[in-house]
Amino acid sequence: MKIPRNQTPPRIIQERGGNSFAELGSLTAAMKAQEVLAAAAIPSTVEKIEFPSSHRGCVYGLRISAMQEKNARAVLTSARISVKRWNTDR
Amino acid sequence: MEHGSLIYFDNAATSFPKPRSVVEETVRCMTDYGGNAGRGTHALALAAAEKIYECRTLLAKQFGVEDPARVIFALNTTSALNLALKGLLRRGDHVLISDMEHNSVLRPLSKMRVAGEITFSEFPSMTGDPRRSTEKILAGIALLITPKTRMLVTTHASNLCSVTMPLREIGAFCHQKGILFVVDGAQSAGHERISVDEMKIDALCIPGHKGLLGPQGCGALLLGKNITPEALGTLVEGGNGMASLERAMPLVLPERYEAGTLPTPAIAGLCEGVRIVERLGVDAIAEHERGLFRRARELLGNMDGVRLYADEYEGAVLLFNLNGIPADRVGRWLSERGICVRSGYHCSALGHQTLGTPEGGAVRASFGIYNDLAQVEHFAFALEEILRGV
Numbered sequence: 001m002k003i004p005r006n007q008t009p010p011r012i013i014q015e016r017g018g019n020s021f022a023e024l025g026s027l028t029a030a031m032k033a034q035e036v037l038a039a040a041a042i043p044s045t046v047e048k049i050e051f052p053s054s055h056r057g058c059v060y061g062l063r064i065s066a067m068q069e070k071n072a073r074a075v076l077t078s079a080r081i082s083v084k085r086w087n088t089d090r
Numbered sequence: 091m092e093h094g095s096l097i098y099f100d101n102a103a104t105s106f107p108k109p110r111s112v113v114e115e116t117v118r119c120m121t122d123y124g125g126n127a128g129r130g131t132h133a134l135a136l137a138a139a140e141k142i143y144e145c146r147t148l149l150a151k152q153f154g155v156e157d158p159a160r161v162i163f164a165l166n167t168t169s170a171l172n173l174a175l176k177g178l179l180r181r182g183d184h185v186l187i188s189d190m191e192h193n194s195v196l197r198p199l200s201k202m203r204v205a206g207e208i209t210f211s212e213f214p215s216m217t218g219d220p221r222r223s224t225e226k227i228l229a230g231i232a233l234l235i236t237p238k239t240r241m242l243v244t245t246h247a248s249n250l251c252s253v254t255m256p257l258r259e260i261g262a263f264c265h266q267k268g269i270l271f272v273v274d275g276a277q278s279a280g281h282e283r284i285s286v287d288e289m290k291i292d293a294l295c296i297p298g299h300k301g302l303l304g305p306q307g308c309g310a311l312l313l314g315k316n317i318t319p320e321a322l323g324t325l326v327e328g329g330n331g332m333a334s335l336e337r338a339m340p341l342v343l344p345e346r347y348e349a350g351t352l353p354t355p356a357i358a359g360l361c362e363g364v365r366i367v368e369r370l371g372v373d374a375i376a377e378h379e380r381g382l383f384r385r386a387r388e389l390l391g392n393m394d395g396v397r398l399y400a401d402e403y404e405g406a407v408l409l410f411n412l413n414g415i416p417a418d419r420v421g422r423w424l425s426e427r428g429i430c431v432r433s434g435y436h437c438s439a440l441g442h443q444t445l446g447t448p449e450g451g452a453v454r455a456s457f458g459i460y461n462d463l464a465q466v467e468h469f470a471f472a473l474e475e476i477l478r479g480v
Contacts, residue, residue: 026332026345027128028159031143046139048131057335060131 020069022076023049023061023085030060033081040075042068053085097429097465102249102277102407102436102456104299104306108359109366116305116359124354128331128345138354145357146344148364153275153294153312154285160313162344163352167276168194169325170295170311173347174272175199175243177322178293184238185210186231186269188255189444190217190248193437195274199243209238217253217444218400224256228263241270246278250441250454252383252405254282261290271314276300280367281376281406286312293317301375302367303459304360307353319346326350375459379406382457382466389470395477399445399452407456409445412477416450420476424453427472431455 022044024030030046037044044062052059064072066088076083098106119141125134127142146158155161164170171194179185179202187195189212202208211234216222231242242264247254257273264271272293275284280301286294292314298304313322319341328349333340340346367375386408390396399409412420421433435442435451442451455469 026340026342027139028143028146028344029342031139032157032159035143035147046131046136054333056333056340058332060332 017066018089020064020066020072021047021049021061021087021089022064022072022083023052023059023087024081024083025059027060029081030062033076033079033083034062036079036081037062037064037072037075040071042072042075044072059084095428097461097469099455099457099461099465099469100430100432101300101458101461102454103432105301105303105458107460108305109303109363111362111366112303112305112359115362116355119355119358124358126351127354129351141358141361142352142354145361145364148361148368149296149310149312152364152368153279153296154287154289155312156287156315157343159343160286160315160317162311162313162347163357164295164309164311164347165307165353166299166309167274167295167297168309170293170309171195171243171272171274172198173311173322173325174293174295175241176202176325177347178270178272178317179208179241181207182238183208183240184236186213186234186239186242187211187440188213188215188244190215190245190250190253190438190441191243192245192249192274192276192441193439194276195243195245196440212440213242215244215248215253215255215444217248217251217403218446224259227256228259231260231263235267235269239267239269241272243272243274245274245276246284247275247282247405248407248438248441249277249456250407250436250438250445250452251400251409252403252407253400254278254403254405257284257289257291264292265290277407280363281372281379283372286314290314298356298360298363301458302360303363305356307356308360311347313343319343322347324349370459376405378459379457379461380404382406382461382463383408385463386455386457386466386469389467390473393470393474393477396473399447406458407454409447409452409454411448411452412473415476417453418450420453420473423476424469424472427475429469429472 049059049061123137125138127139146161150158214230270292275296279296294312298308299306326349330345395413397411417433433453
């Protein structure tokens with residue numbers, strides 16, 4: 001079975017500096033953002049946001065290496081992709 | 091049932107056979123990665139989500155839509171049209187439709203009219219009129235516009251004959267007048283070039299299972315830039331995998347319009363179909379089909395007792411009757427000879443009325459990428475046999 005692209009081994013993401021989570025909303029929005037980041041060579045995995053800001057339940061986002069957060073923010077802003085909230089676990 | 095010896099001339103109903111890669115990917119989805127997209131973030135749910143997003147992206151590119159989120163999956167063209175019509179129209183609106191529309195446009199609007207919600211008028215497509223021109227079509231549309239005209243719906247390519255409507259010019263006209271422009275792309279997706287953004291289409295409704303070579307069970311509604319989630323109401327509400335604590339469907343494209351589980355295997359197959367169309371090129375596909383049409387028209391045109399309809403328009407669809415023989419009987423006799431066509435009224439009351447077919451309708455042969463000239467010649471031979479009473 002081919003491993004889906006989202007199944008990036010966690011240890012690669014969690015190398016140093018922890019993870020950042022970009023809360024996006026719908027699954028399509030998360031995949032769109034992932035595509036944009038991938039084009040900028042920023043790997044990410046799609047995840048459900050555990051405690052979304054809106055308390056609406058079932059919100060999707062991206063997990064990115066915290067070291068990449070600054071770049072990711074710039075890339076997403078430039079692509080006019082709105083991130084509802086950023087969180088980091090360090 | 092083994093289909094190897096059949097001649098399939100019913101591609102306007104559904105394309106057949108499906109390419110091997112379409113079949114394989116549909117099956118692979120069901121055996122390797124087909125979780126339920128948007129219902130979790132485990133490997134299989136995400137793999138399914140990736141495939142669905144991939145298909146959105148391919149369709150967006152194929153049909154000139156900048157944002158894949160503006161590709162909404164539907165069951166088929168009919169359900170996409172129902173969403174566009176019922177979601178966009180408001181009480182009191184007036185709608186213009188062409189006189190060649192399929193029942194998937196006519197019936198929803200007729201129901202809304204009977205309920206007193208909207209009114210609609212038919213504008214002449216000028217099919218079969220030797221004076222037909224884009225300017226005259228637009229002039230005919232202009233005559234019917236009222237202060238309440240809010241939408242124009244047209245088929246791009248008819249399902250009865252190979253006439254097409256000038257989408258670019260109609261789109262520009264509608265845009266100038268502030269009229270919503272909805273296109274039924276059932277017969278043109280995968281056969282003709284369509285660009286939602288360039289042609290100023292507000293809603294393009296397409297099937298996955300005809301010219302795009304995908305399995306039955308999926309189609310799409312592609313939205314133009316000006317249609318917001320606030321402007322397009324929902325037809326179906328339910329779970330869509332996000333914002334589950336909200337009681338209303340979220341105002342987010344495309345999930346707002348995709349309640350319930352998507353037909354992921356069909357979408358996976360459609361992905362491959364779109365890739366094939368992209369690789370072959372719609373121009374090459376159209377030219378192939380026109381070549382078959384020309385040969386069929388030549389052969390049938392030389393037979394006594396054959397009546398062709400609107401055969402001056404070249405494309406994938408040829409409509410005809412055999413004098414003195416009911417259309418359904420011709421269809422049955424062709425089927426007995428291993429030739430698949432569709433006879434009757436083709437779910438197009440308006441179209442048959444416009445073409446002036448007799449009681450019983452007519453017989454339609456519709457070509458696709460797997461048809462060839464030898465099959466066309468065999469088809470003509472079979473018709474000759476029927477005419478001779480063999």
